[in-house]
Amino acid sequence: MEKRVTFKGWLLPMLLLAPQLIVSGVFFFYPAGEAVWQSLFIPDPFGLSMQYVGLGNFEYLFNDPYYRASFVTTAVFSTLVTLVSMIPALFLAVLADRLVKGAGTYRTLLIWPYAVAPAVAGVLWLFMFNTRIGVVAFYLNQMGYDWNHVLNEHEAMGLVVVASAWGRISYNFLFYFAALQAVPKSVIEAAAIDGARFWRRFFTIVLPLLSPTTFFLLVVNIVYAFFETFGVIHTITSGGPQQATTILVYKVYADGFVGQDLGSSAAQSVVLLVVVGFLTVLQFKFVEKRVHY
Amino acid sequence: MATVELENIKKRFGKTEVLHGVSIDIQDGEFIVIVGPSGCGKSTLLRMVAGLESISEGEIRIGEARVNEREPMDRDIAMVFQNYALYPHMSVRQNMGYGLKIAGMAKPEIKRRVDEAAKLLQLSDYLERKPRELSGGQRQRVAMGRAIVREPSVFLFDEPLSNLDAKLRVQMRVEIRELQRKLGVTALYVTHDQVEAMTMADRMIVMNGGVAEQIGTPLEVYERPVTIFAAQFIGSPSMNVIDAEVRAGQVMLGHVTLGPTDLPDRPVSLGIRPEHLHPDDNGPLTLNVTLSEPLGANTLLHGTLEGRGEAMTAALPGVHMEKQAVGQVRLSVNAEDLHLFDPKTGQRLN
Numbered sequence: 001m002e003k004r005v006t007f008k009g010w011l012l013p014m015l016l017l018a019p020q021l022i023v024s025g026v027f028f029f030y031p032a033g034e035a036v037w038q039s040l041f042i043p044d045p046f047g048l049s050m051q052y053v054g055l056g057n058f059e060y061l062f063n064d065p066y067y068r069a070s071f072v073t074t075a076v077f078s079t080l081v082t083l084v085s086m087i088p089a090l091f092l093a094v095l096a097d098r099l100v101k102g103a104g105t106y107r108t109l110l111i112w113p114y115a116v117a118p119a120v121a122g123v124l125w126l127f128m129f130n131t132r133i134g135v136v137a138f139y140l141n142q143m144g145y146d147w148n149h150v151l152n153e154h155e156a157m158g159l160v161v162v163a164s165a166w167g168r169i170s171y172n173f174l175f176y177f178a179a180l181q182a183v184p185k186s187v188i189e190a191a192a193i194d195g196a197r198f199w200r201r202f203f204t205i206v207l208p209l210l211s212p213t214t215f216f217l218l219v220v221n222i223v224y225a226f227f228e229t230f231g232v233i234h235t236i237t238s239g240g241p242q243q244a245t246t247i248l249v250y251k252v253y254a255d256g257f258v259g260q261d262l263g264s265s266a267a268q269s270v271v272l273l274v275v276v277g278f279l280t281v282l283q284f285k286f287v288e289k290r291v292h293y
Numbered sequence: 294m295a296t297v298e299l300e301n302i303k304k305r306f307g308k309t310e311v312l313h314g315v316s317i318d319i320q321d322g323e324f325i326v327i328v329g330p331s332g333c334g335k336s337t338l339l340r341m342v343a344g345l346e347s348i349s350e351g352e353i354r355i356g357e358a359r360v361n362e363r364e365p366m367d368r369d370i371a372m373v374f375q376n377y378a379l380y381p382h383m384s385v386r387q388n389m390g391y392g393l394k395i396a397g398m399a400k401p402e403i404k405r406r407v408d409e410a411a412k413l414l415q416l417s418d419y420l421e422r423k424p425r426e427l428s429g430g431q432r433q434r435v436a437m438g439r440a441i442v443r444e445p446s447v448f449l450f451d452e453p454l455s456n457l458d459a460k461l462r463v464q465m466r467v468e469i470r471e472l473q474r475k476l477g478v479t480a481l482y483v484t485h486d487q488v489e490a491m492t493m494a495d496r497m498i499v500m501n502g503g504v505a506e507q508i509g510t511p512l513e514v515y516e517r518p519v520t521i522f523a524a525q526f527i528g529s530p531s532m533n534v535i536d537a538e539v540r541a542g543q544v545m546l547g548h549v550t551l552g553p554t555d556l557p558d559r560p561v562s563l564g565i566r567p568e569h570l571h572p573d574d575n576g577p578l579t580l581n582v583t584l585s586e587p588l589g590a591n592t593l594l595h596g597t598l599e600g601r602g603e604a605m606t607a608a609l610p611g612v613h614m615e616k617q618a619v620g621q622v623r624l625s626v627n628a629e630d631l632h633l634f635d636p637k638t639g640q641r642l643n
Contacts, residue, residue, distance in 0.1 A: 194392035
């Protein structure tokens with residue numbers, strides 16, 4: 001039997017679809033189209049005229065060592081953010097799953113950081129690690145470590161990674177915790193009787209059963225690291241030092257709104273559009289198929 | 294292969310005691326069925342033997358060695374779960390070999406044992422499949438296979454057939470019993486199905502409310518149930534129990550005399566199995582039949598006792614009445630088929 005609702009006229013269905021269509025149109029299709037259009041031009045410094053250059057912007061972009069370096073930075077950054085946000089989340093979820101008393105409190109506390117906005121989180125971490133007044137930087141200094149993320153590119157990267165990943169641990173924890181609860185208890189018991197101790201069970205039974213969740217989170221976190229960490233980077237390092245933390249999204253902003261090179265900025269947006277499109281396709285394809293068994 | 298001894302096993306969850314002291318000595322190679330209604334503690338008892346639940350009090354010995362403190366893996370047992378608990382991401386072969394692999398057994402030996410068990414269970418053609426590609430009965434066999442390959446001293450079964458359809462259940466019942474006999478491994482089998490208990494057990498433990506009401510062979514329990522609960526739980530349809538009394542060496546139901554007894558005068562609960570009621574035109578009991586259920590080989594008559602109103606069921610051989618017909622039938626019962634219980638404690642008197 002057909003379960004879908006069939007409408008007689010056009011008015012009601014269009015009305016129902018309108019909010020979604022308008023939002024997508026105004027906030028996605030229009031700007032995306034504009035970006036594609038602009039990527040084919042170079043405007044003059046005053047924005048009064050535009051010169052058609054075809055794929056010139058892209059050609060220039062991919063020959064730009066800074067842009068290629070930004071790709072590498074993004075890859076390193078997103079890999080680290082994904083790992084740093086997922087592995088502790090899984091570990092905490094495993095611990096929470098074993099908890100009998102106080103599990104509710106523990107869970108709630110773990111979820112809180114997710115409620116902190118990225119820019120606020122960025123400022124928070126910035127204060128803690130501020131080279132002059134930061135608490136953590138102070139103690140590191142006491143221990144003989146001279147912390148200075150303003151000058152040291154590795155420290156800068158480390159700081160933005162931790163600041164970006166921190167809030168995500170909560171998000172990932174939630175998913176892992178739910179997934180762990182869904183692992184049948186008897187399967188774990190069967191493995192225990194079969195002789196597998198806790199960590200053996202974890203790696204041979206539990207982890208494979210979590211693989212759909214892991215894959216989903218992998219994609220979601222990569223997308224997050226790519227596109228939603230702007231606030232953190234902007235507040236903490238502004239892409240520095242020496243562009244060491246300039247990820248692709250930040251470069252779009254820096255080149256377009258700071259460097260006033262709108263053509264190149266638009267071309268970079270188009271590249272990102274392709275990347276995010278690819279990630280989305282990947283996600284749908286595999287999540288729907290449910291990678292595991 | 295080993296003996297299993299349970300000595301005054303108790304289980305408490307917080308302050309609630311759910312097992313009040315169960316004891317049994319199980320012989321090597323014996324098939325013990327633990328049977329009882331939901332929540333009677335039968336699964337808890339089995340899980341305590343497996344090591345999945347801690348033991349609050351008492352001692353469990355497997356092969357004469359105390360195992361209370363041992364991890365499940367160190368108790369030399371294998372368990373078959375109700376939902377089979379197969380590892381969904383592994384093939385049948387990997388499922389069966391998992392325990393051996395963990396034990397560090399050499400690959401050729403694992404392969405040999407898995408192949409052998411698969412042959413025994415007719416799973417040879419399915420070894421490379423994943424559990425989700427198997428039917429319920431096949432999954433059940435894989436779970437069995439996983440238990441067999443480890444060559445344990447004791448098999449533990451936790452309602453292994455309750456997820457199967459009726460026909461398959463009968464078939465698997467026979468298979469499990471034959472397999473256990475062939476391998477000679479001591480087995481503990483938990484079920485709520487009294488037919489499984491009757492057909493499979495060497496001895497059964499009838500459990501109710503955390504207490505072992507009776508331990509004995511199926512026929513012992515059937516013929517001489519020691520409590521009203523055991524009497525009604527074992528046997529189908531279940532035993533009729535009605536209030537009666539002993540007067541002057543006779544079991545009396547109102548003014549009706551049913552047979553002699555050596556008990557002193559006292560009120561009793563009288564148990565009569567439906568199949569022990571015989572049609573007899575001069576019989577002392579008259580049943581006002583309200584429903585008849587012809588099953589072919591025999592007929593169940595449900596009704597009330599004339600002049601008393603107690604509900605009673607009789608199982609008479611052959612076809613007796615057309616379905617749903619009502620009427621009266623006179624019945625008699627042999628004196629040796631009368632079960633007398635204390636109305637207060639439920640304990641057997643005769």
